[in-house]
Amino acid sequence: MAVAQPVDHMPLAHEKELPFIRRYIFSTDHKVIGRQFLFSSLFFFFFGGLIAMLIRTQLAWPWREVPVLGRILYGASGNILSPEQYPALVTMHGTIMIFFFIIPVLSGAFGNFLIPLMIGARDMAFPRLNMLSYWVMVPAFFIMLAGFWVEGGTAAAGWTSYAPLSALPEMLPGSGTGQNLWILSLILVGSASIMGAINYITTIVIMRAPGMHMFRLPMTVWSLLITAILVLMGTPVLTSALLLLLFDRTIGTSFFLPAGGGNPILWQHLFWFYSHPAVYIMILPAMGIASDVISCFARKPLFGYKPMVFSIIGIAGLGFIVWGHHMFISGMNPVLGITFMTSTMMVALPSAVKTFNWLATLWGGQIQLTAPMLNALAFVSTFVIGGLSGLFAAATPVDIFLHDTYWIVGHIHYVLFGGSLFGVFAAVQYWYPKMFGRMMSDRWGRIHFILTFVCFNLVFFPMFILGAYGMPRRIADYSGYTYLAPLQGINQFMTLAAYLLALAQVILLVNFFVSLARGKKAAENPWQANTLEWSTSSPPPRENFHALPVVYRGAYEYSSPAVAEDWLPQDRALEQAERQPAVEPAPAD
């Protein structure tokens, strides 16, 4: 009768006796693996950000001596960036931020940490596969980094690595060993992602706690589930394409080489068949996170839960039939172009459903402007700008002008920095107490937010203006073109804002690490949220729950009339009121 779960019912309670290396390094605990993903991806975030600073420096003051870093990085060319290094920097910035930061931090760190906790499971369905997925990422990190030390440097064909630039070793200095390492590294990252996806889907479908119906899952879990399906169905195609590219480079095939009868456009098709869904792999989890955070800090149920679920499914489904919009100027048949344009514009529909539902959730709520909430609100607003700018690029005639200009760079950064990254900031600060058992400083979180939000817009909004001027992306020095030379002032302004933006991230870093040691001890449920992870201790024990929870309702019963408090956890049993919901207010307290 009683909820009695003595220790012998906790299958993993003996974990505490494991040696250090099994508990913290080769751990099968999804929470440890999630933290491992968090720390390594945050490291790559700062690494990729540093590269961005080098790029911005070059764009503001082309070919100027770089004081300190220049001696370390460009010693060979007299502390000045060399023309060959610039595309390498652009390539590494894109590759690292996408494959080593955003995807691992959303799916790897938060997917791992949150899925079992939010569905009420003891661990993932396959804990050892989970561990393997992280430890396949690690060699990928090192293989990618090794590129900096091989002859010719890292890959330099862009994160898209278009053939034949990437397919012929003699095309660029970085097209030698560096490009091979890039390919191998991405194959490993992809394999790790697929392992993770299989694990996440199986766990969410099968391991849910009693009463946790699919339509009681928090949006974060829904978004991670749909993301995992995208990873599962998209990534293998990238793996095939990468292998074919590797064969072109090493064993003399010519899949993507016109000289041997191959077709470079084929690479673009295969690459974007994965990489367009990958854009949603990078944004959907942030959407789920924002939904949960906004509902919690508006103290209101999420508006339109089921439409939110179906719109995520809709975005994911459309994601597989829009890849051609990256290729409007590749010479494709105009009829095909119109097809891709139409399907791309349809993505705006589910996206708009989501946006209006977020706004409706906020409407009339008792909004608490905590640091996670501010970041979630920034997610919504910048996602709207990013999404709307995407519509311009989706229209073929407009895109023919905008293609490969800074407009596109602005668009991707509004979606990935403004969207995904603000989602990550929200998630880090929202779940930090659960992950580490302490609170992050909310005041410093808000300062970090304001600086980041302002500087973000100062850096990336001008990119739309540059793009409209026709400034091409991936150009190391635009000052030789008369129509671009006047843009140096605006570029210098953006660079200064970018430096500030980078400095603001130091606040996050310091806040993160200082709070690890000095933060206020976190209670079980510091945000008074409803989802299951808040009904166990902070941080949760090895087996997550002292007794497996039973779920009675959805995740968004905030300000329910059935209880005196303004939150109603998913696993709280109500005597009578729950069975005749909200028609007549239950006898209060």
Place this chain on the structure above:
Amino acid sequence: MEATPARHAEQHPNPTWQGIPTPKLAVWLFLASEVMFFTGLIVPYLSLRYSTPNWPVAGELLSVPLVAFNTFLLICSSVTMVLAHDAAENSRLRRAGSLLAATALLGAAFVGVQAYEWAELMREGITVSTHLFGNTFYTLTGFHGTHVAIGVIWVLRTALKALRGGYDHDHLGIELAGLYWHFVDLVWIILFTLIYLI
């Protein structure tokens, strides 16, 4: 009262959904990703083949009868796999083990014949770098052959375990190996049709 479902779940270490246990769902998901992997190889093949004039006629370069026989071997191995699963369901584990071993043997024979075919082709001077035909032929058959080779190891391990009586509680392991094996067989039927027949 409320705790009953929770305790019920605790007592079942292998949870299921609609009767599907976690490993089975995982293998199906893995196969879904494999479908996309082979799609990512077959689509380039078709696209290059039909945009290249004078694509060689398969029958003139390749030995269709030999490979038809090889295809027959692989289909037979799927039959022995089905029989093995059936035997395991009827708790006849020794029979299941022998049939699994036969499956692995047929698979190994398939890989052997394919290796012979490759060696013959290379002797005629057709290698992976000759013409798009060589590029696609070796890539497609090579990745498929690798999958069969991995399958042989997997089925062999399953066979050994069955012969040692390892599946007396449930024979899920045999079913999972079977799922993979049938998948690899199915891919070959598609590849055989696309490369050798049409």
